[in-house]
Amino acid sequence: AQTVTQSQPEMSVQEAETVTLSCTYDTSESDYYLFWYKQPPSRQMILVIRQEAYKQQNATENRFSVNFQKAAKSFSLKISDSQLGDAAMYFCAYRSYSDNNNDMRFGAGTRLTVKP
Amino acid sequence: SAVISQKPSRDICQRGTSLTIQCQVDSQVTMMFWYRQQPGQSLTLIATANQGSEATYESGFVIDKFPISRPNLTFSTLTVSNMSPEDSSIYLCSGQGYNEKLFFGSGTQLSVL
Numbered sequence: 001a002q003t004v005t006q007s008q009p010e011m012s013v014q015e016a017e018t019v020t021l022s023c024t025y026d027t028s029e030s031d032y033y034l035f036w037y038k039q040p041p042s043r044q045m046i047l048v049i050r051q052e053a054y055k056q057q058n059a060t061e062n063r064f065s066v067n068f069q070k071a072a073k074s075f076s077l078k079i080s081d082s083q084l085g086d087a088a089m090y091f092c093a094y095r096s097y098s099d100n101n102n103d104m105r106f107g108a109g110t111r112l113t114v115k116p
Numbered sequence: 117s118a119v120i121s122q123k124p125s126r127d128i129c130q131r132g133t134s135l136t137i138q139c140q141v142d143s144q145v146t147m148m149f150w151y152r153q154q155p156g157q158s159l160t161l162i163a164t165a166n167q168g169s170e171a172t173y174e175s176g177f178v179i180d181k182f183p184i185s186r187p188n189l190t191f192s193t194l195t196v197s198n199m200s201p202e203d204s205s206i207y208l209c210s211g212q213g214y215n216e217k218l219f220f221g222s223g224t225q226l227s228v229l
Contacts, residue, residue: 035218043206045159045220091158095218103149103174104210104218106159 002027004094006107013082014115020067021077021110023092031097034068034075035104040088048090051075053097079112087114118143118213122221129199129228136195137207137224144189145211145219150182153206153223162207165192199228 003026013019025034036048051059051068058066063083067076079086092107119142129135139148148165163171163184171184186192196203209221 037220043208043223043225045208045210045223047217047219050217093218103161103164104159105161108158 002029002032002094002096002105004092004105004107006092006110008110009108010111010113012113012115013079015082015084017082018078018080019082019112021079021090021092021112023075023077023107025073025075025092025094027073027094027096029096029098033095033097034066035093035095036064036066036075036077037091037093037106038086038088039091039109045091049077082114084114084116087112118145118211118219120209120211120219120221122209122224124224125222126225127227129226131200131228133199134195134197135199135226136193137209138193139191139209139211139221141190141211141219143213145213146189147212148186148192149210149212149218150184150192150194151208151210153208155205159208162194165194196226199226201228204228 005024032053034051038046038048049059049061049064063080065078089109089111091109094105121140150162151159153159161174162177163173165171165184165186167186183195204227207224210218
């Protein structure tokens with residue numbers, strides 16, 4: 001079974017600075033999807049960024065980018081120019097490419113604090 | 117992107133009663149999922165809601181405790197039956213859009229006294 005590990009329970013960053021959140025995963029599959037979700041206190045899960053495993057190019061979405069290292073099974077999230085609104089829980093997630101295994105597996109989460 | 121309306125947003129219930137949570141999607145989605153999130157923890161999949169057939173439950177979750185309905189491609193319900201304080205949690209529904217993106221409802225915070 002696939003597992004997702006986030007080794008940083010909490011992280012802190014100064015406003016306007018850059019922070020990197022770590023994620024590793026374990027799988028025997030070659031095709032899959034990886035995601036980062038943000039959960040603010042409102043509880044709403046918001047998709048931040050998505051990466052297909054077959055793509056070598058790292059995904060980017062404005063201030064958010066990933067460092068995807070397939071061989072190392074690593075998928076870190078970089079937040080540039082951090083803003084107060086970025087404060088939230090961040091979850092890394094894995095999803096199989098197989099039609100028979102469609103559910104999302106989540107890491108334990110990293111709580112990000114942004115200091116003004 | 118799909119928008120999922122989930123209700124109620126929160127409820128306080130008595131032990132032994134049942135609560136039904138509803139999720140309405142503004143567009144058709146192929147797969148819908150129900151998750152539980154204990155305070156300060158990650159999301160745990162309860163079941164996959166299949167349209168027109170019984171839900172598929174994960175280990176540790178059973179249909180008698182968490183009956184699920186999925187009458188069409190835009191709607192699903194989860195019932196938490198015979199509740200106990202251990203069922204106090206956040207319950208989230210989600211739907212799969214195109215490109216494998218998973219969209220979430222805003223969650224239901226359940227407290228059982």
